[in-house]
Amino acid sequence: MSNAASDGPEAMQWDSRARRVVTLWVPLCCFLFILLFPFYWMTVTAFKPDAELYDFATHNPFWITSPTLDHIRKLLFETSYPSWLWTTMLVSVGATFLSLFASTLAAYAIQRLRFRGSQYVGLAIYLAYLVPPSILFIPLATMVVQLGLFDSPMALILVYPTFLVPFCTWLLIGYFKSIPYELEECALIDGATRLQILTKITLPLAVPGLISAGIFSFTLSWNEFIYALAFIQSSENKTVPVAILTELVTGDVYQWGALMAGSLLGSLPVAIFYSFFVDYYVSSLTGAVKE
């Protein structure tokens, strides 16, 4: 750096550009490579014929010489993949709507109706988020059996809100805070009932918040594993993550092509869903953290 100063402005400029490449672009590319490589590897494996898959000597493993849809065809037609996908979709959508309904009302009550102890209710809901599923799945499994919901997607729809509602309530409280209270006061003076205020003023203004809460709930439900593993027994009622791990892994010989095809197809719906709403997702995630 000391020679840069003596070499004149041009050299200094070059020096700072080189510095930028070394301190910014090289590490950033390394991060991108490491974060994305498993997905690349998953995709490549899913389209490789078995002959290439297990022969690194004659084929470069990083590339596919003769791509095949065999693994995907096998997954779709020789396993219950469509019904796993259907269950996962049903559970995710059901749990998302239930959670949105409950958490919107709760967030409205805590943030807007302002009663004595509302902040303690908020704190209790926040603390509920810190109770992890790993502690609850054993007692919940006994409850699910007693309620006669064992092996039913309904059990998952009812149980997932335990981790979705605290998160969504937290997110929506922040969102309701950003809607000016004066709007509601005006409507109240104009003679609107509180129910009208909620459905005609507050909720429409909170739509972006509801969308981000919905996306979070959907991706978190799609992701959930331990409850689905503990509560569901029969193959066709399993969710995609559980089914791929428990149904496609048979014996000691793993069908890596089909496994990777399953992982790829199981990741795609959330990835596509996420890509549509990525801005909402990132901004509400950062917003929730800043709150």
Next chain:
Amino acid sequence: MDTTLPAERAQHWSRTRRQPTALGRLFDSKTFLIIACLLPTVGLLGVFLTYPLGLGIWLAFTDGTIGRRGQFVGFENFEYLFTDPIFWNAVFFSVFYTALATVGKFALGLWLALLLNQYLPFKSFFRAIILLPWIVPTVLSAIAFWWMYDPQFSIISWVFIELGLRTTNIDFIGSEWPARFSLIVANIWRGIPFVAISLLAGLQTISPSLYEAALLDGASPWQRFRYITFPMLLPILAIVMTFSIIFTFTDFQLVYAITRGGPVNSTHLLATLAFQRGIPGGELAEGAAIAVSMIPFLVFATLFSYFALARRKWQQGEGND
């Protein structure tokens, strides 16, 4: 034509004014509205969170198995667990896994956040791409890691051999310590995006004028980081770290998908051990006792989070809120 007097008209107006319906009146009662709004959440969380939490603690003190209601047996389950080397190994690995993975996630996540906070073209594109490992179901990316750690066909081994750095395949998950480190690496990989995006949000709230002032005073990049970035980031760092510690300590998916606690129980976390003993093993009470033994740790982490929050409010000058 309207021939009534203005006063009569006014009366008329007041009489025909739309009366709120019974339902509307009910919803105008604030107490009713508060109860109605909180009922779904309180009901759901009460039935499926608070009650099972209590039930789990109760189960830990019984001798219940699957299909049989247990009797209260006091601390018997815990006494048995304390003599069980597999349990102590799970305690050790849970702490080790959490400590190492947290350090790794936060070091790399902070670095990535600092990179993304610089002036960059396509910034939002990078942010979107980087979150992918966090969006994709953990089990599915764990299966991809499992394949990358395959004893025979590992792509990582292949690269090392091609580069001439090794002559044999790397034994990733076949023996104790390599398996432990392989799991920690996969956990760090999965955790980086969340840490990076959260810390990036924190970085963006720091006023640039602080850096300008520091530059004028001749502060070095390290000094700027040490005396501006780090202290300003500390509150958010504390909260994100608490979350991360809680969810890493109680992790289940990665270990279950990649090693299932093997080889020879060396990579069991408390959660995977609780599952193995409790559900397929049928020893419900013992599984519950293992799960309950995570609680002291979580209470400690939560208290830490609470005080971090309190400290943050104090910093923002809303101490009495």
